[in-house]
Amino acid sequence: MDFESYDVLVVGGGLAGLRAAIAAVEANPRVKVGMVSKVYPMRSHTVSAEGGAAAVMSADDSYDTHAFDTIKGSDYLADQDVVEAFTREAPVEIIQMEHWGCPWSRNPDGTIAVRPFGGMTTWRTCFAADKTGFHMLHTVFQTSLKYPQITRHDEAFVTKLLVEDSRCVGVVALDIRTGRFDAITARSVILATGGLGRVYAFTTNGNICTGDGMALAYRAGVGLKDMEMVQFHPTGLPFTGILITEAVRGEGGYLLNSEGERFLKRYVPNKMELGPRDIISRAMVTEFEEGRGFEGPHGKYMHLDVRHLGEKVIDRKLPFMRELGREFVGIDIVTDPIPVRPVQHYMMGGVDADISGETPILGLYAAGECANVGLNGGNRLGSNSLSECLVFGAAAGRAAAHYASSAKPVTANPVDAMLWDEARRVEAEYLEKKGGVERIGPIREEMQLEMDAGAGVFRTKESLSRLARNLGGLRERFEKVKVDDSSRTFNTEITAALELDFMLEVASSITFSALAREESRGAHARRDFPERNDAKFLKHTLAFHTNTLAPRLEYRDVKITTFKPQARTY
Amino acid sequence: MTTEAHTAQPEYRWRMPADWWARQRHYFLYVVREFTALPLALWLLWLLVEIKRAGDGPGRYAPHGSMPFVVFSVVVLLFALYHSYTFLSLAGTILHFKVFDRPVPSRLIVLSQFGLWAAASVVVGFALIWFAR
Amino acid sequence: MPDKTITIRATRYDPEKDEKPRLQSYDVPFYDESMVVLDALNHIKSHVDGSLSYRWSCRMGICGSCGMMVNGMPKLTCNAFLRDYWPRPIVVEPLNNFPVIRDLVIDMDDFMHKLKSIKPWIIRKQEIPLGAREHRQTNEQIDDFRQFSECINCMLCYAACPVYGLNSEFLGPAATALARRYNLDSRDQGLKERLPVIGGAEGIWECSFVGECSVVCPKGVDPAKAIQQTKLDTTMRFVLPYGNRD
Numbered sequence: 001m002d003f004e005s006y007d008v009l010v011v012g013g014g015l016a017g018l019r020a021a022i023a024a025v026e027a028n029p030r031v032k033v034g035m036v037s038k039v040y041p042m043r044s045h046t047v048s049a050e051g052g053a054a055a056v057m058s059a060d061d062s063y064d065t066h067a068f069d070t071i072k073g074s075d076y077l078a079d080q081d082v083v084e085a086f087t088r089e090a091p092v093e094i095i096q097m098e099h100w101g102c103p104w105s106r107n108p109d110g111t112i113a114v115r116p117f118g119g120m121t122t123w124r125t126c127f128a129a130d131k132t133g134f135h136m137l138h139t140v141f142q143t144s145l146k147y148p149q150i151t152r153h154d155e156a157f158v159t160k161l162l163v164e165d166s167r168c169v170g171v172v173a174l175d176i177r178t179g180r181f182d183a184i185t186a187r188s189v190i191l192a193t194g195g196l197g198r199v200y201a202f203t204t205n206g207n208i209c210t211g212d213g214m215a216l217a218y219r220a221g222v223g224l225k226d227m228e229m230v231q232f233h234p235t236g237l238p239f240t241g242i243l244i245t246e247a248v249r250g251e252g253g254y255l256l257n258s259e260g261e262r263f264l265k266r267y268v269p270n271k272m273e274l275g276p277r278d279i280i281s282r283a284m285v286t287e288f289e290e291g292r293g294f295e296g297p298h299g300k301y302m303h304l305d306v307r308h309l310g311e312k313v314i315d316r317k318l319p320f321m322r323e324l325g326r327e328f329v330g331i332d333i334v335t336d337p338i339p340v341r342p343v344q345h346y347m348m349g350g351v352d353a354d355i356s357g358e359t360p361i362l363g364l365y366a367a368g369e370c371a372n373v374g375l376n377g378g379n380r381l382g383s384n385s386l387s388e389c390l391v392f393g394a395a396a397g398r399a400a401a402h403y404a405s406s407a408k409p410v411t412a413n414p415v416d417a418m419l420w421d422e423a424r425r426v427e428a429e430y431l432e433k434k435g436g437v438e439r440i441g442p443i444r445e446e447m448q449l450e451m452d453a454g455a456g457v458f459r460t461k462e463s464l465s466r467l468a469r470n471l472g473g474l475r476e477r478f479e480k481v482k483v484d485d486s487s488r489t490f491n492t493e494i495t496a497a498l499e500l501d502f503m504l505e506v507a508s509s510i511t512f513s514a515l516a517r518e519e520s521r522g523a524h525a526r527r528d529f530p531e532r533n534d535a536k537f538l539k540h541t542l543a544f545h546t547n548t549l550a551p552r553l554e555y556r557d558v559k560i561t562t563f564k565p566q567a568r569t570y
Numbered sequence: 571m572t573t574e575a576h577t578a579q580p581e582y583r584w585r586m587p588a589d590w591w592a593r594q595r596h597y598f599l600y601v602v603r604e605f606t607a608l609p610l611a612l613w614l615l616w617l618l619v620e621i622k623r624a625g626d627g628p629g630r631y632a633p634h635g636s637m638p639f640v641v642f643s644v645v646v647l648l649f650a651l652y653h654s655y656t657f658l659s660l661a662g663t664i665l666h667f668k669v670f671d672r673p674v675p676s677r678l679i680v681l682s683q684f685g686l687w688a689a690a691s692v693v694v695g696f697a698l699i700w701f702a703r
Numbered sequence: 704m705p706d707k708t709i710t711i712r713a714t715r716y717d718p719e720k721d722e723k724p725r726l727q728s729y730d731v732p733f734y735d736e737s738m739v740v741l742d743a744l745n746h747i748k749s750h751v752d753g754s755l756s757y758r759w760s761c762r763m764g765i766c767g768s769c770g771m772m773v774n775g776m777p778k779l780t781c782n783a784f785l786r787d788y789w790p791r792p793i794v795v796e797p798l799n800n801f802p803v804i805r806d807l808v809i810d811m812d813d814f815m816h817k818l819k820s821i822k823p824w825i826i827r828k829q830e831i832p833l834g835a836r837e838h839r840q841t842n843e844q845i846d847d848f849r850q851f852s853e854c855i856n857c858m859l860c861y862a863a864c865p866v867y868g869l870n871s872e873f874l875g876p877a878a879t880a881l882a883r884r885y886n887l888d889s890r891d892q893g894l895k896e897r898l899p900v901i902g903g904a905e906g907i908w909e910c911s912f913v914g915e916c917s918v919v920c921p922k923g924v925d926p927a928k929a930i931q932q933t934k935l936d937t938t939m940r941f942v943l944p945y946g947n948r949d
Contacts, residue, residue, distance in 0.1 A: 004575065039760065042767065042856055048765055095837055096833060098837040099833065099838070099890075101825040101888060103848075103849065103852055105842065105845075106840055106841055108841070109839070110840050110844075131765070142818075142881075145819045145822075145823065147571070147572055150573075151574070152573070154574060206761040239737055240737065240763070242762070323764075328782070440749070441748065441750055442749070445749065484752060485753055485754035487717045487805070488719065489804065490804050490805035490806070490808050491754075492756045492757070496753075571819055579718070579804065580718040581718065581803060581810055582716055582718065582802060584800060584801060586868045590865060591865070594915075596914065600911075600914075656912070663928040664931045664934075671843070
């Protein structure tokens with residue numbers, strides 16, 4: 001057992017984490033930064049982002065319209081001071097990425113090009129063809145390699161936050177390769193662990209998106225904010241859940257039902273295919289229910305049609321979509337429509353953090369998808385999340401570096417004991433446990449199907465209550481889990497068990513937060529409460545961990561500055 | 571530059587199996603190409619010897635023309651053609667230039683290379699036959 | 704129709720118990736035509752043998768985690784369809800040419816060091832301030848290096864390269880392609896800093912053009928092209944009087 005110490009420790013090596021690490025170093029070149037990630041950073045799920053990153057880039061756009069679009073898109077659940085700061089910082093971050101080498105697609109004059117995106121009133125989405133996340137992640141990862149102040153712990157899995165006297169002083173991490181538990185201490189810790197899509201069965205998220213950071217903070221006593229707000233993207237490929245980017249619609253693609261009709265005219269007549277994701281996903285499910293969907297071996301689907309764009313535009317702007325169609329579905333999107341249906345995509349909710357990423361625990365910060373800084377509210381607009389990772393990753397990095405320079409050093413004494421306890425816990429619960437009978441895989445699969453059924457695009461009291469009961473049953477079964485793998489070396493069954501433990505935690509926070517929000521707002525659509533209720537629920541939900549399955553819920557007012565809540569029509 | 575926190579760990583050291591080159595067509599062709607360099611070199615060495623012998627004047631020069639040597643020369647010619655083919659095909663990958671601001675497609679480059687090669691062979695062959703008369 | 708099955712023979716190796724890797728057979732239900740080798744591995748891990756270890760994440764051919772040898776060829780297992788192999792068994796092994804940590808998991812630290820050694824970041828003599836906005840760069844200038852920027856670091860090219868297999872000091876295909884990606888970027892001025900590594904003893908001149916790296920690349924990067932072009936460029940710099948310009 002070992003003991004490493006840093007000034008700033010970043011948990012997670014995706015876009016937000018890497019941006020935070022660099023920001024910390026640039027804020028103060030003397031800080032020692034550690035980065036723990038359960039995968040090599042370039043495997044992080046940022047890599048799958050396709051469409052682009054939103055920022056006000058041209059003179060005929062304004063911060064105010066970007067802010068208004070974001071706030072309206074959020075169904076007024078976004079904190080408006082946070083949104084305003086975000087819109088001002090986003091262009092700076094886009095330029096910073098350009099200076100680091102991101103191959104942004106360009107205008108003929110060589111400036112960074114923008115494309116239209118859902119819910120945005122004007123063109124403001126910067127893009128690198130349709131592999132924006134891939135290019136941004138590799139750019140910022142490769143750039144991070146030049147900083148000698150950054151030390152990486154690749155393929156190390158954080159099992160617990162070290163909290164002493166309500167101050168976060170580091171983490172306990174399982175080195176996956178050796179099976180050894182380490183205490184990695186730091187004066188400040190930034191969580192940037194990404195989303196939790198894997199709690200659902202049908203998701204665009206990669207295998208690694210298991211809500212680890214959210215569960216870590218939750219167990220350490222930090223509230224999880226607005227966990228009922230789960231985004232369903234309208235266009236996922238059936239069976240695989242591979243994302244077909246919103247840029248397909250941004251570039252002019254049509255969504256057609258089985259009658260060949262652009263059905264969105266009944267739902268978002270002014271925006272059509274460029275409506276926000278929550279509304280389009282609901283429109284699709286409604287059409288399915290009314291019998292206007294295509295029937296396929298993997299359920300109902302719609303057609304996303306780009307044939308009228310022509311091969312040249314498709315190859316220039318959507319080459320990866322063509323590749324995905326060819327490789328994974330066996331279609332050429334130049335000549336065939338793409339089968340799509342709504343798919344879990346993003347978590348608006350997350351670790352309660354403020355505008356600079358600070359959580360209520362001293363020394364603990366959060367950024368990116370795992371955090372909820374109040375930017376996305378009830379529904380995130382497409383292309384705001386990559387910008388969010390940059391803006392709030394950088395903010396958290398700077399804040400953590402600043403705090404670390406004045407914070408007291410971490411002492412070995414209590415940390416050693418905490419490390420010992422945590423290592424014993426994991427060993428006793430999984431490695432050395434006798435008499436386990438339940439497999440991890442089936443419990444995980446059942447949880448995912450339950451989540452799809454109970455907390456999907458539409459919810460009701462009944463669906464959520466049933467889900468809550470069933471999650472309780474799954475938690476009991478998980479207590480009797482059996483691990484086949486007794487090796488210490490690269491034991492991915494232990495990490496799968498730890499991930500499932502985390503996922504069951506965040507799944508219950510989603511369920512109970514959703515059950516309590518008796519209104520429909522943004523992505524949270526209750527059939528039994530179809531209207532928005534500002535009088536009662538213009539508030540953030542905060543879920544706190546308890547010893548039972550159900551969290552303790554609190555509410556906090558939304559910060560309103562300029563834009564008064566109005567009806568949300570497109 | 572960044573550092574990585576490391577831990578030493580027992581691993582299985584992978585070794586190339588002795589027959590790695592026989593397991594795949596590409597590898598086999600590659601090894602053949604590498605191997606052909608040897609006979610080519612031998613043949614060229616012999617050419618040097620022949621040139622030395624021809625230095626004594628045309629009257630007393632009789633080139634080595636045994637049947638085995640002719641066969642050897644033909645095989646070596648085939649090897650040389652294989653090398654030339656590889657080399658010229660590579661040109662399409664390596665060379666990149668633009669005409670009217672548009673990159674020339676690599677197929678075109680390769681085709682023109684082979685065209686030039688054929689033309690040069692004709693010219694050389696013609697000159698040899700012409701002067702040998 | 705009776706349910707089809709397919710046999711997966713996967714490498715098992717646990718350094719705590721095994722001298723060397725061995726193959727273990729599993730029968731996996733093959734219930735959907737769009738199933739890939741990775742789905743079969745996931746079925747094994749979830750329902751048959753939880754101790755099988757391998758890396759994967761995105762299942763859409765972009766994260767680069769799930770490269771393995773599939774019937775002797777380096778492949779992304781998320782993009783290797785069972786229907787292309789059925790009814791014959793599929794042998795799944797860790798990528799060739801790398802040390803094996805466990806089962807199907809290779810040690811790729813060597814590549815991580817090589818990646819860093821070619822300085823894969825924009826190097827400039829004079830940084831322009833953020834306030835001066837972006838460098839101007841046309842889509843045509845991006846086209847010069849676009850292909851080489853598409854590398855997902857999946858290591859298939861290293862597994863396919865016998866030169867790397869025989870001499871692990873060789874810089875190798877992906878790292879050279881990424882070096883070229885930066886050298887060709889109109890914003891970059893770092894060629895001279897990268898030359899010692901690219902043109903050094905274990906750099907491009909080790910490559911004897913097998914060409915297999917480009918054949919197996921799942922992203923069309925063509926690292927062989929990057930290496931040969933770099934050979935030509937460095938030779939020109941050496942030969943031509945103006946060759947040492949920046």
